[in-house]
Amino acid sequence: MSLRLQRLLFILLTLAIILSAVLLILYNTRENVSYFYTPSEIDKLDIVINETIRIGGFVENDSFNKISSSSFKFKITDEKASILVTFNGILPDLFREGQGAVIEGAFVNNDIFNATNVFAKHDENYMPASIKEDLKDTGYWNKKYK
Amino acid sequence: MKFLVNPGNFNKFADYVFLPVLISSIILFSIGLIFAFYLSPDDYQQGSTVRIMYVHVPSAWLALLTYAIMTLYSIAGLAFRIPFGFIINTAVAPIGAVFTLICIISGSLWGKPMWGTWWVWDARLTSVAILFIIYLIIIFMNLSFENRIVREKVVAIFVLVGSINLPIVKFSVDWWNTLHQPATISKLSKPSIDPSMMIPLIIMTFAFIMVGLVIAILRIKTEIISRKSNLI
Numbered sequence: 001m002s003l004r005l006q007r008l009l010f011i012l013l014t015l016a017i018i019l020s021a022v023l024l025i026l027y028n029t030r031e032n033v034s035y036f037y038t039p040s041e042i043d044k045l046d047i048v049i050n051e052t053i054r055i056g057g058f059v060e061n062d063s064f065n066k067i068s069s070s071s072f073k074f075k076i077t078d079e080k081a082s083i084l085v086t087f088n089g090i091l092p093d094l095f096r097e098g099q100g101a102v103i104e105g106a107f108v109n110n111d112i113f114n115a116t117n118v119f120a121k122h123d124e125n126y127m128p129a130s131i132k133e134d135l136k137d138t139g140y141w142n143k144k145y146k
Numbered sequence: 147m148k149f150l151v152n153p154g155n156f157n158k159f160a161d162y163v164f165l166p167v168l169i170s171s172i173i174l175f176s177i178g179l180i181f182a183f184y185l186s187p188d189d190y191q192q193g194s195t196v197r198i199m200y201v202h203v204p205s206a207w208l209a210l211l212t213y214a215i216m217t218l219y220s221i222a223g224l225a226f227r228i229p230f231g232f233i234i235n236t237a238v239a240p241i242g243a244v245f246t247l248i249c250i251i252s253g254s255l256w257g258k259p260m261w262g263t264w265w266v267w268d269a270r271l272t273s274v275a276i277l278f279i280i281y282l283i284i285i286f287m288n289l290s291f292e293n294r295i296v297r298e299k300v301v302a303i304f305v306l307v308g309s310i311n312l313p314i315v316k317f318s319v320d321w322w323n324t325l326h327q328p329a330t331i332s333k334l335s336k337p338s339i340d341p342s343m344m345i346p347l348i349i350m351t352f353a354f355i356m357v358g359l360v361i362a363i364l365r366i367k368t369e370i371i372s373r374k375s376n377l378i
Contacts, residue, residue: 008225011306019310026314026321034323035268056323092262094191102325119261124330126196126339128187 094120171356212242232298
């Protein structure tokens with residue numbers, strides 16, 4: 001085996017070892033690396049009252065209630081479980097029913113989650129606005145897009 | 147293909163391609179910007195804000211591509227003792243850093259209206275911030291050693307260690323829950339973007355590649371000359 005090939009193998013092997021070490025660390029801390037919990041993950045966890053966490057999912061259809069101009073009530077769902085959220089503040093532009101959202105806040109009791117921050121999450125789909133009108137006209141518009 | 151590993155051949159090749167690359171970068175950027183601002187449609191959800199994508203996504207791709215190229219040249223430099231590998235490392239690191247910075251700034255400007263926040267510490271944003279810091283460390287290391295032979299080896303090893311971050315940036319949106327959405331175009335199946343938005347994105351990507359190449363050619367030639375005259 002030539003010296004060059006030995007050096008190449010040595011470098012690649014070292015890289016592979018470091019990479020697997022880093023990935024192992026990340027894999028075993030994935031709950032902390034993940035930015036938010038989904039409602040069904042929350043169901044499996046023990047709820048700690050007043051501990052700040054983030055939950056993420058879709059804003060459930062027909063769940064949005066405006067209590068006053070800056071006070072809102074809605075449900076976050078992942079189609080398996082849903083959580084009732086209350087929020088005082090300004091909602092981002094993209095926030096609407098059926099849209100993804102990440103909520104930062106804490107449980108005030110076992111059922112109600114009080115949000116301190118609301119972030120809208122958008123999906124990886126991009127479509128011209130004119131096509132939305134065409135789809136609506138022809139009846140092919142999927143309600144899930146909102 | 148000798149221009150990829152030999153400074154002399156690179157110089158000759160660069161002299162041939164420099165003008166065409168420069169001209170095509172100007173043309174592509176003009177066409178791309180006209181497409182991005184006027185000829186591409188508004189998004190059904192995001193409205194006009196989607197146009198930030200035409201700067202954000204190409205700069206993110208190029209930030210990763212630049213680092214991948216540095217990684218390959220570091221392996222070549224260390225394993226096969228090709229000095230040109232170290233020349234590339236010194237020359238293109240600032241280019242990658244600038245692309246990363248453009249990506250982070252445009253992403254912030256996009257995040258504020260869409261997500262409702264400039265910055266969050268989710269896996270994608272954090273790993274890109276780490277990429278930027280790695281680029282900065284490489285630039286500072288390139289400036290800080292007296293002995294060039296020692297310096298280029300240390301930098302190349304650091305580039306290799308930092309390359310672990312590349313797959314983490316790429317797959318962070320698939321491995322963990324993040325506020326950042328998953329990739330639109332990496333799927334092998336039909337991308338979830340309309341052709342009328344895909345075309346400006348591709349034009350802008352090639353425009354960014356050409357601009358990157360223009361700066362890279364100039365910086366690599368400068369590096370070769372200053373090594374020949376023992377300035378560094």
